[in-house]
Amino acid sequence: MKAEDIQPWLFRVEPYQGESLSHFLGRFRRANELTPTGLSKAAGIGGAVARWEKFRFNPPPSRQQLEALALVVGVEADRLEQMLPPVGEGMKMEPIRLCAACYAESPCHKIEWQLKVTQGCKLHQLRLLSECPNCGARFKVPALWVDGWCQRCFLAFGEMVKWQNPHLTVV
Numbered sequence: 001m002k003a004e005d006i007q008p009w010l011f012r013v014e015p016y017q018g019e020s021l022s023h024f025l026g027r028f029r030r031a032n033e034l035t036p037t038g039l040s041k042a043a044g045i046g047g048a049v050a051r052w053e054k055f056r057f058n059p060p061p062s063r064q065q066l067e068a069l070a071l072v073v074g075v076e077a078d079r080l081e082q083m084l085p086p087v088g089e090g091m092k093m094e095p096i097r098l099c100a101a102c103y104a105e106s107p108c109h110k111i112e113w114q115l116k117v118t119q120g121c122k123l124h125q126l127r128l129l130s131e132c133p134n135c136g137a138r139f140k141v142p143a144l145w146v147d148g149w150c151q152r153c154f155l156a157f158g159e160m161v162k163w164q165n166p167h168l169t170v171v
Contacts, residue, residue: 012074016108021083022053023109026143028073036143043072053143055093055114057084083111090116095130096139099123104158109142120167133163 013028029039029049036050043049045065052061061069061084066077073080085091097113099121112118113128120127131138137152139145149156 010072010074015075015079015083016106018106018110018112019083019108020055020111020114020142021080022055023142023145024075024080024083025049025053026141026145027108029143030146039072043068045069054141055091057091060084060087085111085115092116094138096141097128097130098139098157098160099126099128100157100160100164101126103148104161107148107157109145124164125167126161126164127167129160129164133160 011031013024013031015024025036025039028034029036032039034042036053037047040047040049043065045068048061048065049069051057061080063077066080070077070080091114093114096109097118098109099113101124102110102121113121118128129139132150132153132155134155135150135153137150140151144151145157148158
């Protein structure tokens, strides 16, 4: 048997309901010790992973790119497509936003938090946070959310709910 005959294997990572592609790709890469470049290369999609992790979807991922990525990550292309912003909906690349109450229930970044029309959490009727309420640091891109806490002061995302204000007219 030759080295080129050995097929690499990867750990599977199941997506969370409503999870953003950025967060999912970061979790998948960490589970498999891959860089954005390594994952893009494995899928044969150029430097797309690094762009997508930063919510840079212009141009949007093609069906062919999603299918190539699906083969590597073991998640159907249709499911990956659900992790993208809906077609025609504006999206905020910055600031990264978070509902701490949602995160405490399901530890992932939700794509809906980045939509321009989203002003607050529909489920909890709370304003979204765009920075750590303890130290004021802006949140990093979700692909870098390793431990679920502020990268400057280490306050857990789930504990930030104490600082979230009610939002009366959540869209």
